[in-house]
Amino acid sequence: MNSKTSNNIATGVIYFLVAGVLAILVFLLGYILITGIPHVSWHFLTSAAQSFAAGGGIRDQLFNSLYLLVLTLIISFPIALGSGIYLSEYAPDNWVTGVIRTAVEVLSSLPSVVVGLFGFLLFVVNFHMGFSILAGAIALTFFNLPLLTRSIEESLQDVSELQREAGLSLGLSRWKTITGIVLPAALPGILTRIILSAGRVFGEAAALIYTAGQSAPTVNYGDWNPMDSASFLNFMRPAETLAVHIWKVNTEGVTPDAAVISSGTSAVLIVVILLFNLLARMLGRWLYKRMTATK
Amino acid sequence: MQEYDYNQTHIIDIPLEKAMTTENLQVFYGDNHAMHDASLQFPRHRITALIGASGSGKSTYLRCLNRMNDRIANVQGKIMYRGIDINSKKINVYEVRKHISMVFQRPNPFAKSIRENITFALKRNGIKDKQELNKRVEESLKAAALWDEVKDDLDKSALALSGGQAQRLCIARCVAMKPDILLLDEPASALDPISTAKIEDTLMELRKNYSIIIVTHNMQQASRIADYTAFFHMGHVLEYDVTEKIFTTPQIKATEDYISGNFG
Numbered sequence: 001m002n003s004k005t006s007n008n009i010a011t012g013v014i015y016f017l018v019a020g021v022l023a024i025l026v027f028l029l030g031y032i033l034i035t036g037i038p039h040v041s042w043h044f045l046t047s048a049a050q051s052f053a054a055g056g057g058i059r060d061q062l063f064n065s066l067y068l069l070v071l072t073l074i075i076s077f078p079i080a081l082g083s084g085i086y087l088s089e090y091a092p093d094n095w096v097t098g099v100i101r102t103a104v105e106v107l108s109s110l111p112s113v114v115v116g117l118f119g120f121l122l123f124v125v126n127f128h129m130g131f132s133i134l135a136g137a138i139a140l141t142f143f144n145l146p147l148l149t150r151s152i153e154e155s156l157q158d159v160s161e162l163q164r165e166a167g168l169s170l171g172l173s174r175w176k177t178i179t180g181i182v183l184p185a186a187l188p189g190i191l192t193r194i195i196l197s198a199g200r201v202f203g204e205a206a207a208l209i210y211t212a213g214q215s216a217p218t219v220n221y222g223d224w225n226p227m228d229s230a231s232f233l234n235f236m237r238p239a240e241t242l243a244v245h246i247w248k249v250n251t252e253g254v255t256p257d258a259a260v261i262s263s264g265t266s267a268v269l270i271v272v273i274l275l276f277n278l279l280a281r282m283l284g285r286w287l288y289k290r291m292t293a294t295k
Numbered sequence: 296m297q298e299y300d301y302n303q304t305h306i307i308d309i310p311l312e313k314a315m316t317t318e319n320l321q322v323f324y325g326d327n328h329a330m331h332d333a334s335l336q337f338p339r340h341r342i343t344a345l346i347g348a349s350g351s352g353k354s355t356y357l358r359c360l361n362r363m364n365d366r367i368a369n370v371q372g373k374i375m376y377r378g379i380d381i382n383s384k385k386i387n388v389y390e391v392r393k394h395i396s397m398v399f400q401r402p403n404p405f406a407k408s409i410r411e412n413i414t415f416a417l418k419r420n421g422i423k424d425k426q427e428l429n430k431r432v433e434e435s436l437k438a439a440a441l442w443d444e445v446k447d448d449l450d451k452s453a454l455a456l457s458g459g460q461a462q463r464l465c466i467a468r469c470v471a472m473k474p475d476i477l478l479l480d481e482p483a484s485a486l487d488p489i490s491t492a493k494i495e496d497t498l499m500e501l502r503k504n505y506s507i508i509i510v511t512h513n514m515q516q517a518s519r520i521a522d523y524t525a526f527f528h529m530g531h532v533l534e535y536d537v538t539e540k541i542f543t544t545p546q547i548k549a550t551e552d553y554i555s556g557n558f559g
């Protein structure tokens with residue numbers, strides 16, 4: 001066999017494999033969107049879920065998902081930023097750092113249902129939080145933290161060593177160099193990666209079933225006091241999310257239109273995650289352009 | 296490669312006022328002894344060039360002078376600046392670098408506007424007055440011969456500058472801090488001949504107010520701009536003299552071989 005033939009065969013095999021991956025994705029997305037989108041309407045997005053009758057919506061679930069995501073980011077971002085900066089800029093290259101890195105990796109590969117049950121026992125039961133958005137947000141932080149830490153560390157590492165030397169050689173301290181020069185330069189990367197990780201958090205179900213709960217109590221969207229138990233901002237209330245809702249209507253749901261609701265909800269979930277991805281790319285590109293190109 | 300006798304050296308004392316001196320400076324990267332007993336005196340308001348082949352230790356030596364090697368190497372010996380040994384553990388390195396500033400081989404402007412590249416470090420050092428900041432921006436850009444090219448684009452990103460402009464911005468950024476000594480590590484090696492000529496003109500101009508120490512592997516450059524030249528080889532300083540003497544009547548065999556191109 002000459003080199004041209006072998007090259008052609010190798011290229012063919014690689015194309016075939018890539019086509020396979022694409023086909024799976026297109027089939028999955030296509031199936032979910034085609035079966036789900038026809039059921040998505042303004043009414044579906046803006047009305048409350050029904051327990052027994054048909055025609056329920058996902059208003060509360062959609063809001064809960066977004067609210068939970070925001071809370072999770074508020075808790076996990078500062079911690080991840082600190083540990084990301086430490087790992088990238090300060091950590092000496094020794095076994096302690098190795099242990100920290102491994103710990104972060106192990107944390108990210110914990111099965112989500114285990115984290116959910118752990119959160120249930122610790123926060124919901126022991127700390128008397130009950131099924132609540134806060135307990136859910138803490139459980140989600142467990143997943144999000146390793147991902148976020150790694151992505152912030154990688155974004156900082158992507159900034160050239162020359163930038164750090166430039167800062168230090170001007171007599172700036174390491175801290176000022178990091179906060180004033182390295183961090184702004186890493187910002188587009190960090191933002192892009194946060195939004196991408198948000199997609200994962202948004203779709204998480206198993207960890208939330210036992211922490212944020214499986215019910216969506218009726219809340220008052222006009223009540224802006226988070227201390228008020230009827231307020232939509234209250235974070236001590238149970239909060240069923242979109243992903244949990246899909247699981248719930250399919251396993252325990254008694255509404256006659258369970259199949260319709262779950263396919264509609266799936267479509268909404270996928271569309272929101274796709275929007276996150278799109279937003280991340282656009283934002284990253286826009287920020288990078290603002291920093292590099294002429295204004 | 297030909298073996299030279301590293302004990303045979305020719306190093307003069309400078310008859311002028313000194314900007315800084317080093318005494319028996321040694322550098323170790325782990326077990327690797329990268330710099331042996333470098334004792335040099337640098338004159339004030341003159342240009343001193345450090346020449347030598349790649350790996351001769353000239354950049355390593357230069358980076359010691361404002362403690363940029365702190366985290367990567369073990370530096371022993373004395374670095375005397377205004378009567379103080381700045382290689383001491385007790386010294387505030389950040390303060391040292393405000394007096395002894397460095398420009399690197401590859402231009403490294405911050406991902407900020409041209410103006411902010413210059414004002415950033417100034418602001419962090421407590422200069423808040425807008426007029427003073429603007430004055431420093433203009434002065435330093437003029438000193439680096441960049442003002443005419445960028446005066447209308449001060450708020451544009453510095454990353455859009457050409458390599459030569461970016462390097463002159465890096466020089467302006469150092470000058471704005473009003474340091475005493477400028478260290479330059481092969482500042483023109485990544486630039487085209489025209490940009491290189493501009494950098495050299497800039498340095499000749501800065502020489503009036505600053506003491507400049509420049510590492511270069513371009514011997515013509517050293518002979519064009521430097522008042523004194525030191526020749527480095529395999530981690531040793533073998534010869535240090537007035538530039539003209541180094542290039543016309545070198546006292547050491549290794550120097551002679553290097554400048555005549557008969558090296559290795």
